[in-house]
Amino acid sequence: MRGVRVVRGVGAVRLLAAAGLLLGAAVAPAAADSPSPDASSSSSSDKDGAPTTAGTSFRTATEIEQGEKATASGSTGDYLYWSFPADLGQRPTVKATVKLPESAKRGTAQTWRVDVYDGLRRRQACQYGAQTRTIAPEASSADLTCVLRTVRGWAEPWADDPLPGTYYVRLTAVSVGSADLGLPASAEVEADSKDIGGSAAVDGSLGKPLIPGIAVTSEAEEEKDSAVLSSFDPNDGWSSGWWTDRWIWTAVGGVLAALAGIGGYALTRGGGRPRGIPPRG
Template identity: 70%
Template sequence: MRITRVLGAALLTLGLAAWPAAADSTPAPSASDDGSAPTSAGTSFRTAAEFEQGRQATAGASTGDYLYWSFPADAGQRPTVKATVKLPDAHAAQTWQLDVYDGLRRRQACQYGAQTRTAAQGATSVDLACTLRTVRAWSETWADDPLPGTYYIRLTAVNLATADLGLPVSTEVRVDSKDVGGSAAVDGSLAKPLVPGIAVTSNSEDSDEDSSSSAVLSSIEPDDGWSSGWWSDRWVWTAVGGVLAALAGVGGYALTRGSGRPSRLPPGA
């Protein structure tokens, strides 16, 4: 009975501790399209159209244009960028490319996804996708790991024929993230997320200047703010491991200890 109680307490502790970790590892619910997403794209990094994850941005453009959007990504997220380009009826084969840059304007590699695709002549649309590596809370200065902050999307057609320049197209872009959790946690965090203009804003706040004089080039941040990755479910599993180790020690002692009485020898031994 005592062993059963020990095992039952261990399983209950494991289940209660694993519940928040399992909840954190599920993808965050996507926000519904409520008209707040942009309906046009920028033409450079500085004019990139901002939108939040879970919303779909649209834009009309012409082949040959460079289209830019930006979105926030926090530590522990693994963003997936998807783009759809609706092509005109009459066109030659076109190659479209989707690039993603971080707040330092470093081009980020895609773990998987069709980042570049060629639409055959007469095709009505082309779909592109790029799943980034998990955003880290901290990294070495020489590394190009994804870090919390603003990310830029650039969509354009490459190696266009002269006859296809200027043809009208319509585009749709969407970003969704999966929360990876403690498996991607690191010991460290950035002082500030990589958001354009945040250094100017910080200096303005430190000097108690009027907020209207600060230059903020990106105003969107995650709904719950920048976490910088100080908490992760790795803390939960560490605590669970300690509890299970203690319970295993108690159970092992209960199984192996004797009755406390010396064994009796048979008569005449």
């Protein structure tokens, strides 16, 4: 009987060992599929979420939000592109800083330029700001600024007024010596805007913002999955707010006009009987 008990005990141990092996085999693939805590993936943004790369064309422009400072590294002579959204009533301002290597490695001065284009890739004129800067051989950086006109709600087909939608920033060296081509350069770009308010409000509005891939699609095409070259989608929608401080000034003007009418009537209506007319009697 003791021999039978020993055999049974050995069989139980073997069954437990086999169950443990099966459980380990089932858990191992799941553990292999899940990433380890130390694994990290490469990203094109820094720890604050700001982009650290720039596109090389309109189609590959790096998207940035207003108030976000983007950085990028490249070579002298490259075209660097970014894009940002601007809505009705805003006056965008683009600021760029170019940093060059040590002056000992450069033989001539360099001229850098920042340009801004709208969603139709029409170059937008700068109201004011240093759009072009020349960096002397002994200098290492330069600041460029472009303040656009106020974004309008609509414009004539022949006009190039800034309209709501995507805006592209292009930074490049427009004058550089052949010996300096290809030297490393870094850039910082930031787009911000000032809300002009009701003074810039107009009666018309666009049916669609000037966003590549959206403004040119029809209603039938919108139902299908189509490529969109920009993913900007404000939380409140594009030009969705009908309220502006223009309504306040309109209401104040109406109240002042009503008060002026009442005051004028009180001054001109007269308080007594006209002269030359005897009282009834």
